[in-house]
Amino acid sequence: MxxxxxxxxxxxxxxxxxxxxxxxxxxxxxxxxxxxxxxxxxxxxxxxxxxxxxxxxxxxxxxxxxxxxxxxxxxxxxxPGINDSHLHASWLGARWPRTVFGEADPGAAPQDPLVSNRAKRREAILRAGRLLAQLGITSYTEPGIGPGEDDGDTGCFHSEAIGIYRELADRGELLQRVTLLELHGILDGPSDVETVLAGIRSRAAAAPEADPAWFAIPGVKIFGDLIPLTRQAWTARSYDDGGHGDLLVRGDTLEQRAERLAEMLRAAHAAGLQVGLHATGDRTIGLALDAFAAAAAEPGAPSVRELGHVLIHGDLATPEQLRRMGDLGVWLNAQPGIAARTGEWLASRMGEAVAAEAWDYGAALDAGVLVLSSDAPVLDFDWRRGVADADARVLASGGADAGDADARLLALLRAYTAVPAEQDRAAAWKGTIEPGKVxxxxxxxxxxxxxxxxxxxxxxxxxxxxxxxxxxxxxx
Ligand SMILES: [Zn+2]
Incomplete structure (x- = not known):
């Protein structure tokens, strides 16, 4: 045509x-x-x-x-160029070709090299850029760089990386357009409500980046819970040990931790920031959707859809929650490689029925909320494998397009291009091949x-x- x-x-x-x-x-x-x-x-x-x-x-x-x-x-x-909408580029550049899932025994794996200074951080980012360009990746989201990790084990998530990205963008040296979510807690660990609230205030007060077409910081990364495989996704279902997981927020009681997480989410929304929330359990997801809806109901507050919050991973999201995400305008940022490689592991923790219902990409596509990404270097960054794995998962989970291979392929390729451009709030100028777009x-x-x-x-x-x-x- x-x-x-x-x-x-x-x-x-x-x-x-x-x-x-x-x-x-x-x-x-x-x-x-x-x-x-x-x-x-x-x-x-x-x-x-x-x-x-x-x-x-x-x-x-x-x-x-x-x-x-x-x-x-x-x-x-x-x-259109591929947009890997959840990818830890500086960490990838420091450790590739090693991936977390590629290690036979993660416990016995060698320590990550410490990326200890500005020159090493810069080289890691540039190396990741070259690797990603070889697979046609032209945009990514770096989800979690900031002061929360300034004393981190790898040095890869140090806040200094923000200035490096800014400099590379100014000099035209980036090989991808970069969206970054600022991290004020620690990676994969419990965060402190006052620290995160102060970080939200400072991010909201920060000047916008000079050229957001190359480097933008639309908001913050927050850890809600961890993952089902370690029995730390907060869920209404039961683990094999009888537990229900927990939240990654400091507090004396579960109720207090839940209220503090909700407070962080409402504060970020009120400040006009996009939230990338690491959330895998259905109870964490439900809490987040309630918090976003409540924040958006405040007089003068932006709608949820305007900010386009992102639930990262969302392993145990229910079909009802996915529909609600579609109604509100919240994205599910999912990694098909995790579904493909950890299904049996999840079944051993939560039973076959839960494992069969997890990662419901069919329902996520039907709800219009599915965004695909690699989470490299947790997994490798081959989006072609990601699309193949996602297709297998949609077929396994059902959904409106499950019977039409071409419609499914179009939807899944869009989940790596056009839809992440929406997550980036950049769909007006990137993500599809149309005259006038980049x-x-x-x-x-x-x-x-x-x-x-x-x-x-x-x-x-x-x-x-x-x-x-x-x-x-x-x-x-
Ligand atoms: Zn990640």
């Missing part, structure tokens, strides 16, 4: 009607816009870092000039819809384009 003129955003540059030549043209392939309609085309043109035209080969070829680089796709596919693109060796989700991990990533620039090109 061709886009009609009225589909083009108003901020299109001058000369887009066919005057100035394109910087880059990709033609002779399958352009998958990954818009909601699943639009496709043969070719696209890029100018000034933006998508200038999308359409058939003849129309787009008219924009080729003396200085235009032309990539003959020869049947290959173009997708030219963040990935070229794949084959059309994903020709091989299906299960075949996607074998499809090579051939070219990555960021803001109209080629930042990775596969040799040969």
């Amino acid at each position: 061709r886009w009609s003129e009225q589909d083009a955003p108003s901020e299109r540059g001058e000369g887009d009607e066919g005057g100035a030549a394109a910087d880059l043209v990709l033609r002779g392939g399958v352009v998958r816009a990954l818009d909601a309609a699943g639009s496709r085309a043969e070719a696209l043109a890029v100018r000034g870092g933006r998508i200038a035209a999308v359409g058939d080969d003849a129309t787009v070829s008219a924009l080729i000039g003396a200085g235009t680089r032309v990539v003959e796709l020869a049947g290959r596919a173009v997708l 030219a963040d693109l990935v070229v794949l060796g084959r059309d994903p819809f020709a091989v299906g989700a299960a075949g996607l991990p074998e499809v090579p990533v051939e070219l990555t384009v960021l803001d109209g620039r080629v930042v990775f090109e596969r040799a040969g």
